[in-house]
Amino acid sequence: GESVGLHLPTLSVQEGDNSIINCAYSNSASDYFIWYKQESGKGPQFIIDIRSNMDKRQGQRVTVLLNKTVKHLSLQIAATQPGDSAVYFCAEKSGAGNMLTFGGGTRLMVKP
Amino acid sequence: DTAVSQTPKYLVTQMGNDKSIKCEQNLGHDTMYWYKQDSKKFLKIMFSYNNKELIINETVPNRFSPKSPDKAHLNLHINSLELGDSAVYFCASSQYGGNGNTIYFGEGSWLTVV
Numbered sequence: 587g588e589s590v591g592l593h594l595p596t597l598s599v600q601e602g603d604n605s606i607i608n609c610a611y612s613n614s615a616s617d618y619f620i621w622y623k624q625e626s627g628k629g630p631q632f633i634i635d636i637r638s639n640m641d642k643r644q645g646q647r648v649t650v651l652l653n654k655t656v657k658h659l660s661l662q663i664a665a666t667q668p669g670d671s672a673v674y675f676c677a678e679k680s681g682a683g684n685m686l687t688f689g690g691g692t693r694l695m696v697k698p
Numbered sequence: 699d700t701a702v703s704q705t706p707k708y709l710v711t712q713m714g715n716d717k718s719i720k721c722e723q724n725l726g727h728d729t730m731y732w733y734k735q736d737s738k739k740f741l742k743i744m745f746s747y748n749n750k751e752l753i754i755n756e757t758v759p760n761r762f763s764p765k766s767p768d769k770a771h772l773n774l775h776i777n778s779l780e781l782g783d784s785a786v787y788f789c790a791s792s793q794y795g796g797n798g799n800t801i802y803f804g805e806g807s808w809l810t811v812v
Contacts, residue, residue: 594739620800629702629788629803630741673739677801685754686801688741 594673596693605663609676609689614657616678620686621650621661625672633661633674663694671696701725702804704789710810711779718775719807721789729753729794730772731801732764735786744787747772748794779811 599605611619617638622630636643636650636659643650649662659676673693677686704721711717723730731754732744746754750766761777776783789804 618799622803624739627806629790629805632800632802635800675741685743685746687743691739691741 594691594693596695598695598697599666601666601668601696601698603666605661605666605670605694607661607663607674607692607694609659609661609692611657611659611676611678611689612687613678613680614654616680616687618679619650619652619659620677620679621648621659622675622677622688623670623672624675624691630675666694666696668696668698670694702789702791702802704787704804704807706807707805708808708810710812713779713781713811715779716775716777717779717809718773719787719789719809720771720773721804722771723789723791723802724770725791725802727791727793727802728769729792730766730769731790731792732772732774733788733790733803735788735806737785741788745772745774776809779809781811784809784811 620635621633623633624630634645634648634650636652641652647664651660673691675691676689702723729748731746733741735741743756744758745764747766749769763775766772786806786808788806790801792799792801
């Protein structure tokens with residue numbers, strides 16, 4: 587399933603399925619992008635990052651895809667597990683001060 | 699070991715009071731931040747300090763005053779608290795400069811103004 591990361595939409599997937607979370611970013615000058623995972627009652631945790639000179643990066647069970655033409659970022663989670671249930675944020679870095687600008691977040695719910 | 703630690707985790711206080719949230723990082727980073735997360739989970743930068751100097755100050759009321767005694771600490775003091783200040787406040791840190799410098803977050807401080 588897919589979801590657009592605006593206004594905290596919810597993506598519900600079955601355990602074992604793949605998840606795709608999408609994000610539209612705003613600044614064409616952004617040169618670095620990060621996906622964060624935020625579990626209930628905790629702070630955002632780094633998952634994976636990608637620089638603007640790449641279009642794909644893979645981690646363990648996660649892949650980030652970057653399409654600069656349409657300013658779109660996606661996070662793919664393979665074989666989604668109950669522990670993946672959380673709110674996922676994309677963030678872009680641009681401008682002075684190493685500042686990260688966050689997208690609105692997507693809640694991922696994994697059904698056992 | 700907690701890399702970015704902030705206290706208190708929960709704070710309930712009355713309107714008009716003054717309160718502080720403390721933050722410390724043991725990552726050796728030179729840049730620290732305060733972010734505010736509202737009830738809709740939207741995360742917004744408030745302040746950024748690099749080597750104890752303010753480098754980002756987004757549109758935040760003057761009632762909010764950050765203080766950085768050294769580069770490992772960034773405290774947030776809030777005067778005359780209002781109902782709308784109720785939110786989760788996250789401290790974060792990173793190493794400034796270059797591409798790809800990940801920002802690490804604390805566990806958050808839940809502020810409720812009644």
